[in-house]
Amino acid sequence: MMRRGSIAFWIGAALFPALVFLTTQLISNEYPFFAGYVILQFIVLSVAWSILGGYAGYVNFGTSAFFGVGVYTAVLLFQSLGAPLLVQIAAAALVGALLGFAVGLLTLRMQGIFFSIATIAVTIVIETSVTNWRYLGGAAGIQIQRPPVMAPFHSYVQMLVFVQALLVVLAIVVARYIQNSWIGRGLQALRDDELAAECTGVPTLRLKLLACVVSGALMCAAGAPAAMYLQYADPASAFNLNYSVSVLAMALIGGTSHWAGPVIGAILLGVTQQLLAVTISSEVNVLVLGIMLVVFVVAAPEGIIGLFRKGLRRAGGKA
Amino acid sequence: MSSGAAELPLLRIGALTKRFGGFTALDNVSVDIKAGERFGLIGPNGSGKTTLINCISGAFRTEPETVMFCGEDITRLPPHVRTRRGIARSFQIPRPFRSMTVIENLMVAADFTSATHLRLSADDHRDSAMAILRQMGLAAKAEARVTGLSQVELRKMELARALATRPKLLISDEAMAGLSGSEDDEVLDLLIKLAGEDITIIMIEHIMQAVMRFSQRIMCLDAGKIIAIGQPSEVMANSRVQEAYLGT
Numbered sequence: 393m394m395r396r397g398s399i400a401f402w403i404g405a406a407l408f409p410a411l412v413f414l415t416t417q418l419i420s421n422e423y424p425f426f427a428g429y430v431i432l433q434f435i436v437l438s439v440a441w442s443i444l445g446g447y448a449g450y451v452n453f454g455t456s457a458f459f460g461v462g463v464y465t466a467v468l469l470f471q472s473l474g475a476p477l478l479v480q481i482a483a484a485a486l487v488g489a490l491l492g493f494a495v496g497l498l499t500l501r502m503q504g505i506f507f508s509i510a511t512i513a514v515t516i517v518i519e520t521s522v523t524n525w526r527y528l529g530g531a532a533g534i535q536i537q538r539p540p541v542m543a544p545f546h547s548y549v550q551m552l553v554f555v556q557a558l559l560v561v562l563a564i565v566v567a568r569y570i571q572n573s574w575i576g577r578g579l580q581a582l583r584d585d586e587l588a589a590e591c592t593g594v595p596t597l598r599l600k601l602l603a604c605v606v607s608g609a610l611m612c613a614a615g616a617p618a619a620m621y622l623q624y625a626d627p628a629s630a631f632n633l634n635y636s637v638s639v640l641a642m643a644l645i646g647g648t649s650h651w652a653g654p655v656i657g658a659i660l661l662g663v664t665q666q667l668l669a670v671t672i673s674s675e676v677n678v679l680v681l682g683i684m685l686v687v688f689v690v691a692a693p694e695g696i697i698g699l700f701r702k703g704l705r706r707a708g709g710k711a
Numbered sequence: 712m713s714s715g716a717a718e719l720p721l722l723r724i725g726a727l728t729k730r731f732g733g734f735t736a737l738d739n740v741s742v743d744i745k746a747g748e749r750f751g752l753i754g755p756n757g758s759g760k761t762t763l764i765n766c767i768s769g770a771f772r773t774e775p776e777t778v779m780f781c782g783e784d785i786t787r788l789p790p791h792v793r794t795r796r797g798i799a800r801s802f803q804i805p806r807p808f809r810s811m812t813v814i815e816n817l818m819v820a821a822d823f824t825s826a827t828h829l830r831l832s833a834d835d836h837r838d839s840a841m842a843i844l845r846q847m848g849l850a851a852k853a854e855a856r857v858t859g860l861s862q863v864e865l866r867k868m869e870l871a872r873a874l875a876t877r878p879k880l881l882i883s884d885e886a887m888a889g890l891s892g893s894e895d896d897e898v899l900d901l902l903i904k905l906a907g908e909d910i911t912i913i914m915i916e917h918i919m920q921a922v923m924r925f926s927q928r929i930m931c932l933d934a935g936k937i938i939a940i941g942q943p944s945e946v947m948a949n950s951r952v953q954e955a956y957l958g959t
Contacts, residue, residue, distance in 0.1 A: 574822040574823070577815070577818065577819050577822055578819065578822070578823060580808065580810060580811065581808045581811075581819045583810070584807075584808040584809050584810050584811070585806045585807070585808060585809075587770060587790075587806065588802065588806035588807070588808065589808070589819070590769075590770075590789070590790040590791050590794075591768055591769075591770075591790050591791075591794055591799070591800055592791075592794060592819050592820045592823065592824075592872060592873075592875075592876060593791050593794040593795050593819075593820060593823035593824040593876050594791055594819065594823050595789075595791045595792075595823070596791070597789075649810075
């Protein structure tokens with residue numbers, strides 16, 4: 393049965409980008425792609441967030457720091473070398489991994505709320521540095537001229553959507569691997585009880601660092617194409633705390649015990665936000681986000697995945 | 712006891728002193744524990760028993776060469792490395808991995824204490840974990856959630872998880888606290904059986920009958936100092952032990 397699930401997973405992983413590619417070829421209206429890009433980006437971010445925040449239970453408020461660093465790594469490479477999109481993303485992932493390692497070393501010895509506060513501090517430090525970096529436009533931001541779009545795609549945004557879809561698959565594959573491997577069991581153990589895990593042979597600090605590195609790399613990679621998407625970058629929006637809050641809400645609402653949780657959460661909240669932004673106003677987003685988070689924390693503390701599993705267990709128990 | 716190299720103690724505590732600020736929790740404690748020994752550790756509340764365990768298992772750092780295991784200084788090693796070298800412990804208040812089933816708790820131990828190349832064969836780990844559960848009489852609860860276990864089952868699971876790390880030295884920190892009389896005997900029988908399988912055991916216990924029945928040697932701590940060590944009957948007859956521990 394495990395095998396069958398695994399085959400289905402890989403077929404899905406191959407089919408999804410193929411499907412996205414097909415839509416870029418068939419649909420010429422650009423709006424759905426503008427909206428879809430944002431949702432895909434949030435899927436990558438919340439799946440990446442869950443690796444540290446869900447499996448290890450270390451609530452990271454620094455998503456916007458990693459996202460913003462991804463954006464500005466891309467901007468820096470594009471401005472100075474004219475680097476192509478894929479190089480920008482790969483470099484952002486590398487920078488993200490290094491940043492994750494550094495942040496992890498500095499903060500992962502702290503537990504619980506102290507870790508979360510430290511990650512907010514990191515965000516502010518990095519944002520302030522970028523704000524004062526003239527070459528990258530400083531506080532005023534920087535305009536970016538997109539290069540011409542590449543062969544099979546008709547518009548740059550459609551190409552970005554396809555690239556982001558590939559990142560979604562990458563993030564899910566990585567998260568799924570971690571969840572099902574000894575790394576995932578170690579993270580789960582240390583989330584339950586760090587001292588007991590350590591005394592059972594789990595190298596807790598090393599595993600937390602690993603989770604932080606992988607999570608950071610994926611978040612930065614997800615941020616990199618955003619510069620080209622908006623054709624503009626400024627510190628206040630690239631490092632906006634909204635990213636941290638939205639991603640956290642998506643992961644928690646979806647449920648963090650399974651990789652599918654943050655995917656469901658990101659789709660649910662992402663679509664809601666896009667609909668609200670079009671029909672009412674983008675400010676209402678934040679209100680709805682807050683309300684949904686409260687409702688879920690009270691009604692389904694383990695998220696949608698948790699509800700689903702509870703249902704399964706009940707059905708299984710009676711049968 | 713069994714091998715020829717019995718000269719070397721399995722565990723040597725050498726002049727171990729542990730202070731917390733101005734408070735001296737352990738004061739110049741020295742003791743050798745032989746391989747295969749059943750060792751009882753007693754003392755009134757706050758006498759430093761659990762502190763000593765924390766120093767051995769690595770939760771607390773100590774001065775170099777104060778804790779030697781198999782002839783090697785382990786004071787610089789973090790707890791998980793000490794576990795891999797063969798020191799396992801249970802906790803005074805059980806600390807299970809609450810989001811997992813019983814067998815998953817044991818498999819964490821198997822995953823992280825076996826050699827790296829074995830990490831992939833989850834089936835083998837499951838088999839060996841199951842064998843330990845059978846030995847502990849918990850086989851029926853293998854797939855049960857930890858949150859649904861009774862107190863005695865929880866205690867046994869803690870011991871089982873410690874065993875799953877394949878220890879040379881097992882430290883049982885009040886494994887019988889809060890259990891009924893017949894449950895005490897169950898856990899005690901298990902510990903004695905384990906000691907017969909080449910595992911050295913340090914047992915911390917308040918229940919005198921259990922310590923007396925279990926131990927080949929007993930050490931009594933009071934206010935961080937060793938006040939008596941030796942045969943169970945000797946230690947019990949010691950007037951300082953009676954004064955400090957039994958309150959006469």
